[in-house]
Amino acid sequence: MPRTAREKSRTGIYHMILRGINRQTIFEDDEDGNRFMQTLEEYQKKSEFKLYAYCLMGNHAHLLVKEEKEDLGVAMRRIGASYVYWYNWKYERCGHLFQDRYKSETVEDDQYFLTVLRYIHQNPVKAGLIKEAADYTWSSYREFLGTPKLVETDFVLGFFDSDKGKAIEKFKVFHTAEGRESCLEIDEKKKWKDSEAIELIKHVCQIAHCKEAQNLNKEKQCEYLKRLSAEGLSARQIGRITGIGRWVIHKAIES
Known part of the structure; x- marks a missing residue:
């Protein structure tokens, strides 16, 4: 069956995964993270799309972008x-790395734009990787607090206040609230078979046998x-x- 055409956004803004x-x-x-960001920067200049937020997770990446010169699908x-x-x-491998086409949803109004913005920045918090969005290296959150590199921070901060200092403070407060709104998800609810989990554990922990995870240093x-x-x-x-x-596992996840 032919693929269905992606829904077009009236604003040109999309949340992509x-x-x-x-x-x-x-x-x-x-x-790997640095290489992806370099690639993103290279093609941002060529395609001239605007980037409002991003977050790189272990097996996926979120982008909040606006289509400009070139079709985003091509970019x-x-x-x-x-x-x-x-x-x-x-990694001396071959074949596909990404799952089919990217997933996307349209962002048609200011309220949902801010919803997606917070959702993207809170991804690593909700995954239990860090406690606060500012602690995560691989998202755009820190660009709003300091010197922007790829992100159109002025556009985003303009939603919070015309004064940049006040806007940054309101931006930080906005991100401390737990977003309960529904956004495009990554569909990670599948149960892992033990055989798959064993290989994942050995890969992530860099060990030959899963029991060796007990002997790793605590950090x-x-x-x-x-x-x-x-x-x-x-x-x-x-x-x-x-x-x-x-109990050790739960403590580690929640720390």
Whole structure:
């Protein structure tokens, strides 16, 4: 069956999600994150789209963008192809990296624009990776507090106040409220088979056998447990496979 055409936004603004095929991790380390951001910057200049927010998670990325000179579909394909070529070279792999086409939803009014903005910045908070949006390296949140690099911060801050200092303070307050609105999701609710979970645990924790996770230093163990939880593994499943106590896992996830 032919693909259905994507809904066009009257404002030209879209919330977009790029996700790894079969939930594959697409950002293994900081080098990967930096490479993706460099690719995004390169094609932003060529396509002239406006970027209002972004967040890179382990196996997906959120973008809040406005279509300008070039069709966003073309721009996203170029970004994806460039990043995949580099990723496959680095990890000595071949084949697809991203799941089908990117997902997108239209953003038609100011209220929903702010809803999506907060949703994107709160992604790592809700995933249990950090406590506050400002603690996360791979989102646009910090650009609004300091010197912007890729994001059109003045446009966004204009929603909060005409005075930039006051706008930043209101922006921060806005992001402390828990957004309960429904946005385009990444569909990560699938249950992992134990065989899949075992491979994921070994990959994330960089170990040969899952039981070795018990012997990791506490800081690394906590970091890896958060990542496994964010990938969709339950505390019960992690505990059953690794032998780590469920109380330890819950404490790490919630820290």
